[in-house]
Amino acid sequence: MPTATGPQRPPDKDRPAIAAQPRPATGSRSVDGRASAATPAGSGSGSSTGTGSGRRSEAARLAVLNAADDLLVEVGFEGLTIEGIAAAAGVAKQTIYRWWKSKVDILFDNLVLDAATALAWPSETPSGPADLRAYVHRFAAFLGTEPAGQVLQALLGHAQLDVRTAELLHGGFLDELRARDIAHTRACLGPGAGAGSISDTGPGTDESGTDEAAVLLDALLAPLYHRALVLRRPLDAAFVDALLDQHLSS
Numbered sequence: 001m002p003t004a005t006g007p008q009r010p011p012d013k014d015r016p017a018i019a020a021q022p023r024p025a026t027g028s029r030s031v032d033g034r035a036s037a038a039t040p041a042g043s044g045s046g047s048s049t050g051t052g053s054g055r056r057s058e059a060a061r062l063a064v065l066n067a068a069d070d071l072l073v074e075v076g077f078e079g080l081t082i083e084g085i086a087a088a089a090g091v092a093k094q095t096i097y098r099w100w101k102s103k104v105d106i107l108f109d110n111l112v113l114d115a116a117t118a119l120a121w122p123s124e125t126p127s128g129p130a131d132l133r134a135y136v137h138r139f140a141a142f143l144g145t146e147p148a149g150q151v152l153q154a155l156l157g158h159a160q161l162d163v164r165t166a167e168l169l170h171g172g173f174l175d176e177l178r179a180r181d182i183a184h185t186r187a188c189l190g191p192g193a194g195a196g197s198i199s200d201t202g203p204g205t206d207e208s209g210t211d212e213a214a215v216l217l218d219a220l221l222a223p224l225y226h227r228a229l230v231l232r233r234p235l236d237a238a239f240v241d242a243l244l245d246q247h248l249s250s
Contacts, residue, residue: 063089064096065113068106069147077154104158104165107151112173114148119177121184129248132188135181136220137240143228144235153229178217186213219247 067088071080080103086093100106119142122134143149159166189212223243227233 060091060095065110069110073150107155108168111148111151118142118146118148126184126188128188132185133244140224140235140240143224181217182214185217189213
């Protein structure tokens with residue numbers, strides 16, 4: 001869950017896409033995994049300026065983000081309401097609407113902040129199949145067990161019915177995440193890994209319009225999404241290893 005340290009984005013503004021290389025963690029966590037408001041910082045509607053009022057605002061903002069995560073796990077996306085989040089966070093609904101337009105925006109902020117750390121590659125400069133294997137295991141753990149992974153699942157489902165959610169999710173998170181992952185996958189494959197036989201029109205496409213790294217990345221991640229979203233089965237390490245063994249040399 002998000003923490004109080006590090007730069008904070010005003011939630012009611014257009015959100016920048018996740019950086020091509022994940023941002024550093026936005027702060028430390030307490031031992032129970034809850035976000036800490038010990039060192040508020042940043043700018044925007046919910047940011048702290050070092051005053052008592054600023055610290056209270058930042059604490060309230062973090063309480064809302066944490067409450068949204070917890071309630072999503074408990075009641076699901078359809079059962080999640082602004083009223084419920086406000087009650088769980090101990091704030092007024094008006095406080096929430098100062099910072100976010102809807103529950104989708106709250107969940108999206110949680111996703112981007114948590115994924116910056118949870119979906120970081122094991123190495124900032126991956127260079128071999130071992131790095132790719134480690135990242136796919138990390139992605140599976142994120143999607144299958146972490147609260148932010150459940151947020152991603154919920155937003156992916158809602159995006160099938162809501163155009164704004166789809167645009168927010170792709171333009172603010174998924175497209176840049178994919179571009180970064182394709183680039184890192186290409187680095188893991190080594191020289192000559194640019195040309196492939198299947199077109200990729202998204203970020204990361206090479207000049208010929210094909211990309212072996214993009215094809216491989218799809219082959220590795222698509223079964224994880226299918227198993228989590230469609231089959232509703234666990235993404236255990238044995239399944240991930242079997243998937244990787246089919247596509248990568250050891």
